[in-house]
Structure formats: structure tokens, C-alpha cells
Amino acid sequence: MTGTPPLRPADPARPPGAVPTAAVVPAGRSRVRSDAVAEEPPPLVAAVARGVALVVVLPVRLLWELVGATGRLVNRHLLTPIGRFLYRRLLLPLAWLARTRLWVPLVWLARGAAWAAVTLVWRPLVWAARRLLWLPLAWLVRELVVRPARWLAALFAPAGRALLAGLAALARVLAAGLAALGRVAAVGLLAVGRALWAVARFVGRVLVDAVVGAWRLAGRVLGFLYRVLLRPLGLALRWLWRHLAVPLGRAVRAVWRATVLPLARGARAAWRAIVGPTRRWLRRAVLDPARLASREVLVALGLRR
Template identity: 35%
Template sequence: MDLEKPQADRQRDPEVREPEGCLVVAIRLPVRIIALVVVLPVRMLWDALVVVGRIVRDTVLRPFGRALAWLGKALFVWPLVALWRWVLVPVGRALGWLVKWLVVVPAVWLYRHVLTPAGHATAWVARGIRAALTWIYERLLTPVGHGFRWLTRYLVVVPVVWVYRWVLAPAGRAVAWTVYWTGRVLFVLPVLAVWRWILVPTGRVLAVVGREVWTALGHAWRVTGHLSLAVGRFLGTLFRWVFVEPVRWVYRTVLTPVGHAVRDAVLRPVTEAGRAVGRATRRALTSVRESVRQARYDVRRMLFGEPRERVAMARREPAGGETRTLEKRVRREVSPPTRG
């Protein structure tokens, strides 16, 4: 098992690792061995489940899905399409026509002939009110506002700014400086020392261990994949030579000749005998039907007598192979009658 990458792979790898310490080398080999032992049954079980899942998908789920898709189309899609095409679309068109002539057209007429003149009148009144309010603001409220702003600035803002700048700001800076150094000495420096001298080295060791465990698991997963493939091929070959080939040999060398012998010695004679029996049965049934028909004829003749013979009617068409021609007709009409 190659635990280190070759030099050529290291040169091709864009992320070349730095030289590692003895701790990494000491952890890597046992971790990879343990990971290989742990991952091997999991990988073989996973490969078996993948094969079973593919078989179930191809033989069960895919035909079932196609049947469900056809059933869904037959139960939902086609009825919905028919409902949309033959019910909803005509109803929607009728409703659109009704809405247009019962709502839109009256609303447009109301907006054009009622609301628009009312809006123009309201706008004219609003312009007059605006002009009045503008005059009140410019002539009355603006001078009052300027005076109130001057009083507020010199009676409130200037004293408050002076108190903030010369009293509150220095006192706040002193309190903030005291709090900062107190918190730094009591909390920040101890936490910084614990982080720098305890947590960082421990985290680096745990990172090395975790990285090696993850790398070992990946390596074990790839190795167990090859082992699982080899085991699967071995089991397939074993199943073939233990079960499939003997069954094929028995079928080819034993069952096929026996089947041919049974077909030639038993089935064909039985079939021919069945056909002969069928022909004899059909002939017997035919003779029975003829006998029954003759008996019925005899009974009818004894009860009702001989049937009357039909009188032959003169036919206008020539019988047999004789054909009608103009020469024969003229000869028949011209020839004298025969005396008796």
C-alpha cells in the first residue's frame, strides 16, 4: 500500500503540501489501517445495495412509474385538457364578452362623461386652496418660525453644546479610559493567553488528527471499492461455475435430447393419433347428420306425402351454353311452321 504520493504526482498537484512532522507520520499508518478495516464491510454492503437498487429500479420502479404516468394522464391530464378546451375556454369567452359590455363599457362612459369633469372641478378648487395656504405660510408662519428658531438657538442649543463640550465629553473620556484598561487587564489578557498558549496548539493537533482521519477514510473507501469489486466478480464467477454452467450443461446435454426423444417418441404419435381420432369423429358426425337428415325426410314423406314437383317455367333467356344472336332469331321467325 503506497502511503506517499510519487514525486511526479507531487509536481502535477497544484496544492503541494509542506513537509510534515513525525506526529503526522506516526498517526497516518494506524489510522489508515483501522479505517480500512472499518470501511470494508460498509463499502461491500453499499455496493450490494447499489446493485439491488438498480435491479429494483429497472424491473419494478420504472414500469410502475410508466404505468402511474399513463394512469395520471388518463385520470387527470386528459380530463383537465378536455375541461379547459370544451368548458372553461367557451365559458371564459362568454364571461369576457359579458364583462366587456356590462362593466368595461359603462365604466369607460362613466369615467369619460362624469368623473373627468368632476376631477377637473376638484383640481380647480384644490389650486385655489393651495394658493391660500401658500400665502398663509409665506406671510404669517415663516416670520413666526424664524423668530422661534432664533430663540431656540440662543436659549437652548448654545448652552447645551457648551455643557457637552466642556463638561460631559471630558468626563466620558475619563470613564471610558478607566473601563477599557480594567476590562483589558481583567478579561482580555487572560483570554488572549489561554487562546495563544492552550487552544491554538490543541486545535492544531486536533486538525492534524482530523485531517489524517479524513484522508485515511477516503483512502480506505477507494481501496475497499476495489476489494468489493474483486469480491463481487469472484462471487459472480463462483455462482456461474457452481450453478449457471451446471444448469446449462444439464439443459444442453440431458434435457434437450430427452425433450427431443419425448417429442419424437411420445408427443408426435399422440398428436397424430389425436388428429386421426378427430378426423374419424368428424366423419362419424357427418354420417350421423346425414342419417338424421334422411330420417327427417322419410318421416316428412310418410306424414305429408311426396312433395309436389315444380312446373318448369318458360325461360326467356337461353339455357346452358346457348347464346342469343340476331341470326338465330331471324332464322326462327322466317322458317315455316312444322305440320303435325
């Protein structure tokens, strides 16, 4: 195959210098025809692909559209009205009831308790401490200590002993007076503290009873709303689930099992019975011999080792 090709006699009917007819065909047209032939799929593979698309893809597409339409209808005519009804008839009244019957009374009770604590406890204590303890002590110190000390400081030194004795006696008298005043103030403050404690206990009991009553009232109202609204709504939703959603799901499952699964199994069996053997036959009968022939030609021409 690598030697010089033999010479062929010239055609006497062909003039000298004429080009053979096979060489006159344009290269572009031959390339277009070869590409068209190469791109044209085998008729068996195209028919199998179309059959698979018709058998598998079309039912799945129709089932998907049916599920989407059912979901849109359920959302538009069931879920959206139920959500609006719950929001307008249940959530808004519950929020208004909680704000009006629980939060606002609790705020007023807290404000009343704060006012009672400031007005009935703190201000009386401050007034009693100022009027009964601080002002008498300040007056006693000013009248009995500061002024005598100033007067004694103006006297001469010989009267120091008498002044010291008088100061000692005055200190004893002041100590006894302060002790008595302290006992009286302690008794008064104890009485005031007991009275304020009784008032605080009474106010606390009233507040606790009010909070417990409001809590019980809210529980009864919420229980009534549950029995009147939520429980019937739950029963209705359960009935809809049992009599609408469950049968619809079972119907979809039955349609799937009756149509899609047999079609898919048939398509798989057809693929295994037709496409697989055809592919193996093409590889063994066409592709492998063509590959070996092209390899031998390339080796013979010296283009491949």
C-alpha cells in the first residue's frame, strides 16, 4: 500500500488537460451534505425518544399542572378565606381583649400601687423623720449646746470648773432628755410603721385579688372563645382533611400508580430491550471496525505509529 500507484491509460474521448468530473464537485457542497448526513439521527433512536417523551413526560407534565391548579384553588378558595377569617374574627378581637381587659387594668393597678407606696408610705416617713426627729434635735442642740457654749466661752478662766460641772450636769440632762425623746420617737415610728404595714397589706391583698380575678376572667373568656371558635374550626379543618385532602391524595397516588408507574416501567423495559442492544450492536458492528480501519490507514500512511 506504500508503493507508487500504477499508471492508467488516458481516456481517448477526453481532451487533454480536462479535469475529471468527480473533481469538479465543490468542496463546500460535499461538506454540507456530509454534515447533514452526520447530523441526521437514526430513525429508530428518534422514534424511541419520541415514544419515551410521549409516554413519560406528558403524563408527568399533566399531573404537575393538575397538582398546581389544585393547590392554587385550595389556596384561593380555602386557605386565604380561612386566614382572613381567623385574622379578622379571632386574632384582632383577642388582641383587643388582651389589651383592653388585661394590659390596661394591670397598668392602672401598677400606677395605683406606685402612687399608694409614694403617698402613703414614703412621704409620711419623710415627714415624721423631719418633724419628730430632725427639727427637735436641731433646736435642742442650738438652744442647749451652741448658745451656752458661746456664753461660757465669753467667761473668764476661774469659772471654768463651775462651767465644767454645769456642762456635765447639762450633758446628763441632755442625755436623759434625748433618751426619752428617742424612746418616744421609736414608739411613734413603730406605730406609724405598723399602720403603714397594715395599709400596704390591705392594698397588696386588693391588688392580688384584682390580678387573680382578671386572670380567671381572662381564662374563662379564652376558654369560651376556644369552645366557640377554635374547637369548631379545628373540627372543620379535620373534617376537610379527612374528607377532602386525604381522598385527593389517595386519588393522586392511585392515578400515579395506574398511569405513571406502568409507563415508566414500560419505558425502562423498552429502553433495555431496544436502545441497549442497538447501542451495543452499533459499537461492535460499526464503531469498532471503523476505528480499527482508520487506525490501520493512518499507520499505513505514516501519520500514526
